[in-house]
Amino acid sequence: MCSVVGIYGNENASKLCFYSLFSMQHRGQEAAGISSNENGKIKTVKDRGLVTQIFKEEHFKILKGDTAIGHTRYSTAGDDSILDAQPVFARYGLGEISIVHNGNLVNAKEIRKDLTKKGAIFQTNMDTENIIHLIAKNYQKDTLKERIIDAVKKIKGAFSLIVMSRSKMFAIRDPFGFRPLSIGKIKNGGYIVASETCAFELVGAEFIRDVKPGEMITFENGEFKSEMIFNPTPKQCIFEYIYFARPDSNVFGKNVYSTRKQMGRELALELPVDADIVIPVPDSGVAAALGYAQESKIPFEMAIMRNHYVGRTFIEPTQEIRNLKVKMKLSPIKHKIKDKKVVVIDDSIVRGTTSRRIVRMLRDAGAKEVHMRIASPATTGPCYYGVDTPTKEELIASKMSVDEICNYIEADTLAYLSINGIIKAIKDKKENYCFACFDGNYPVL
Numbered sequence: 001m002c003s004v005v006g007i008y009g010n011e012n013a014s015k016l017c018f019y020s021l022f023s024m025q026h027r028g029q030e031a032a033g034i035s036s037n038e039n040g041k042i043k044t045v046k047d048r049g050l051v052t053q054i055f056k057e058e059h060f061k062i063l064k065g066d067t068a069i070g071h072t073r074y075s076t077a078g079d080d081s082i083l084d085a086q087p088v089f090a091r092y093g094l095g096e097i098s099i100v101h102n103g104n105l106v107n108a109k110e111i112r113k114d115l116t117k118k119g120a121i122f123q124t125n126m127d128t129e130n131i132i133h134l135i136a137k138n139y140q141k142d143t144l145k146e147r148i149i150d151a152v153k154k155i156k157g158a159f160s161l162i163v164m165s166r167s168k169m170f171a172i173r174d175p176f177g178f179r180p181l182s183i184g185k186i187k188n189g190g191y192i193v194a195s196e197t198c199a200f201e202l203v204g205a206e207f208i209r210d211v212k213p214g215e216m217i218t219f220e221n222g223e224f225k226s227e228m229i230f231n232p233t234p235k236q237c238i239f240e241y242i243y244f245a246r247p248d249s250n251v252f253g254k255n256v257y258s259t260r261k262q263m264g265r266e267l268a269l270e271l272p273v274d275a276d277i278v279i280p281v282p283d284s285g286v287a288a289a290l291g292y293a294q295e296s297k298i299p300f301e302m303a304i305m306r307n308h309y310v311g312r313t314f315i316e317p318t319q320e321i322r323n324l325k326v327k328m329k330l331s332p333i334k335h336k337i338k339d340k341k342v343v344v345i346d347d348s349i350v351r352g353t354t355s356r357r358i359v360r361m362l363r364d365a366g367a368k369e370v371h372m373r374i375a376s377p378a379t380t381g382p383c384y385y386g387v388d389t390p391t392k393e394e395l396i397a398s399k400m401s402v403d404e405i406c407n408y409i410e411a412d413t414l415a416y417l418s419i420n421g422i423i424k425a426i427k428d429k430k431e432n433y434c435f436a437c438f439d440g441n442y443p444v445l
Contacts, residue, residue: 001244001387002086003027004100004181005199006069006162008169008219009190014063017070020192020199021051026246027102027195028074031085035098038065040166042096046071046085066190067219069164071100074388084124087164092136094144095166101128102179102195103158103386106445111154131155145218148172149229156444158237158385160211162193169193169219175230176443177213178237178385178434180251183224184208191219196249210253235434235443238422239387242376243347247287252432257287259426263375264291264345266421272296273343273371273413277336281346281358282306288375289345298343303336304358330358338366348376349405350389352396356409363410372411377419377438378402384445389437 003024007013014036021032032054033046043062047054051072071086087098105111105127112122112130120133134151141147144165152159158178163170171193173181184192184205192205200207211217214230236252237244247257267288278298280289283306293300307329342362349355349372359370378397383389392398396405406414419438423430436442 001027001074002102003072003195004070004102004160004162004193005195006067006100006164006169006171006193006219007186007190007203008067008193008224009222010186010188011066013066013068013190014060016186016192016203017068018051018055018060019202020194021070021072023199023202024194024196024246025051025072027244028072031073031082032071033085033087034059034063034068034070035087035089035164036063036065036068037098037164037166040095041065042089042098042164042166044087044089044098046082046087048082048085067164067169069098069100069162069169071102084126086126086128088124088126088128088132090132090136092132093139094147097132097135097144098164099128099131100162101126101131102160102181103127103174104384105130105155105159106157106384107155108157127155127157131159131161144168145170145216149216152229160195167220171211171217171219172229173211173213173215175214175233176235176385176434177232177252178235180236180240180245181211182207182209182250183211183217191224193217196245196251198246198249201248207250233443234432236432237383237385237387238426238433238435239376239383239437241426243284244387254426254428260287260347260375261291262425262427263417263422264288264293265295266291266425267345267373267375267417268292268295270418270421271373271415273373274341275343275369275371276340277301277303278343278345279303279337279362281344282330284347285345285375288347292343292345292373292375296343301333301336303333303342304361305331305333307331330361332361332365334365337362339368340366341369341371342367343371343373344411345373345375347374348379349374349396349409350379351394352405352408355411359410369412370410372406372409372414374414374416376417376422377435378405378416379437381437381440381442383437384442385434385436387437
């Protein structure tokens, strides 16, 4: 999971990119980068680390111009994140180009193999570099717009793309609309396109609308134009609501906080339990726990404290680091827990190791009973569309029953929200969303 942002038509484009990436840091903490365009000349700064660690005031003397694009990244273990950091920049027959991409291409290996046979030389392991080569080597089309359209029609999978050229900026969303992408109007001039609307408030932008699945937006001559380049078949990622998006964002037309809170209400209706207090796993379980507490009339307590200087554990590249960060991140308030029957609310269970550590922590703090309730269905399959879900073999729910998982994490009871409960919470049609990590129905492979 990554974040992308594009700023068009504002003299402080690169700084607005920086602030936008900062607001979306939760989507990737391993590397970040910004490309800016000044008078047709593109400059790029990118590195490993957090946005605030990478960008210094001297960088904005380099990143001049009224158009800029940016990216934050998280990766799998073993990748060299500086080589694979974005934006991806290239010089080619039509000039200079820079691209940022959120998503994952399911036919990337086939495309790369074919391009390599035709003489393409790759510098990274990223899917995004395929798109650069498809654009650069398309000698049949005379304009960048035509080349982009040809390129995205050859790729399959999830892509929310922003492409910056010497004079234009393009935003494209795959026909399934797996990953969010929204357009805003900046109050002091220009436009913003970003993965999440939480970026808009920080830079003083007003939400206009989402980029539609299958749509290309072209920013040129101070305005933007729309063109549908695919027939839309929406399959938006339900995990954006469950975990990834920031609570104050609106994604896929709905507020994330309100949606998560309603998931908690549905969880209480489906899976009640006799308990003294409701405790969220911070921060991912807070909204759902509030909903659960309000629906069940069980008191809500923030009885687990989080150290916010520790990043998100799910997106750390190795299990060893994840285990260490759980210890560093979470700490119980013992007098709130001692001799209590506790309902613990979390957004999901992936490998199960974090949940087991949390249950042990609560028992060590004196909990009489620990009941785990999960505000999503059991994750049984990997994601091929831009979420670095582990392999099927690593997913605990793919090889254990609910009772077996309950025993493994050492809880008194364990239960998951149903897919039907999710649908009730989001108040939308199931067919508009991808539930593949829960039900195995992959829209494209």
